[in-house]
């Protein structure tokens with residue numbers, strides 16, 4: 001099978017580097033174009049990754065792929081759309097708002113950025129949870145007169161929460177959710193990022209706009225196509241001195257009474273949308289439930305199934321909420337919550353017929 005040719009905007013950032021790793025040796029996609037800010041344009045990828053002090057800012061433990069290290073990075077608005085079948089985007093929302101529509105005129109744009117997440121004609125897809133929401137793409141193309149489209153991924157904190165709520169919603173109904181997050185430093189990216197002096201030995205009790213994103217996105221994802229779910233969502237998002245992996249303590253009011261054992265069984269047996277089971281990036285199970293009261297922990301559990309599975313533990317009855325259940329989850333923010341989640345969505349969209357070589361102008 002001929003691979004689809006992909007370009008990546010924001011290739012030097014933390015999410016961008018995870019895209020590079022996720023697309024390396026991918027059976028369906030080949031990364032052939034890299035873009036970043038004007039600061040990086042004209043440099044090889046390796047040089048664009050260098051900090052002013054000369055240190056290579058490659059953040060991952062796996063080596064920088066040699067095949068890309070000498071590729072010249074272009075400015076985000078300088079990719080030639082006729083050379084690609086798909087654009088992946090990992091830039092901040094303000095940059096995405098300007099760049100993504102340019103490419104979406106002719107190409108599918110699959111994005112980690114929030115710029116278009118809340119538009120009525122834009123799906124917010126987590127493949128195992130709401131694969132059918134991709135039908136909004138046709139509406140988007142019609143309304144905007146585009147041959148391509150924009151498919152953004154949810155916020156990385158929303159992803160872990162929504163994946164755990166989906167089987168509960170299907171089995172028992174979900175009326176309300178309260179959640180407190182303990183989010184990793186990598187979630188803030190490199191620019192501006194979180195300063196070590198502020199985060200070491202500390203917890204920062206506010207992440208700008210994060211709580212609103214989780215509340216709105218959870219409803220959109222769990223709802224029917226184009227109709228947000230009625231679930232009430234309230235959260236507190238904090239930043240902690242953890243490198244990768246968001247931990248979340250969730251308190252859920254179910255539609256009907258269920259025991260912790262029922263919840264554990266439903267989560268363990270949940271297979272997600274059938275279309276996702278054979279996708280190359282799909283893990284064996286979307287949810288890994290542990291009975292060990294000291295798990296999940298970000299350091300130990302974030303990389304389960306290549307960072308694509310959400311780990312759940314401490315499932316208990318909650319005596320305050322009606323039909324209350326509470327649990328702790330760990331989800332990898334730059335893998336399932338960003339780049340690998342976006343590549344998974346691209347795989348789904350390919351299977352659904354939204355990505356093809358012929359989609360080029």
Ligand SMILES: NC(=O)c1ccc[n+]([C@@H]2O[C@H](COP(=O)([O-])OP(=O)(O)OC[C@H]3O[C@@H](n4cnc5c(N)ncnc54)[C@H](OP(=O)(O)O)[C@@H]3O)[C@@H](O)[C@H]2O)c1
Pocket residue numbers: 009010011012013014015016035036037038039040041075076077090091092093095112113114154155156186187188189190191192193333334337338
């Ligand atoms: N980090 C996470 O856990 C995570 C999770 C989910 C979603 N996201 C989303 O992913 C996006 C990227 O986040 P990040 O954490 O990777 O941020 P980051 O580390 O700060 O990277 C930002 C990237 O954007 C590039 N960029 C900046 N201005 C640009 C411009 N005018 N044109 C083209 N490229 C430009 C930067 O290139 P230079 O190196 O040249 O400046 C860099 O490659 C954000 O929208 C974020 O919300 C991140």
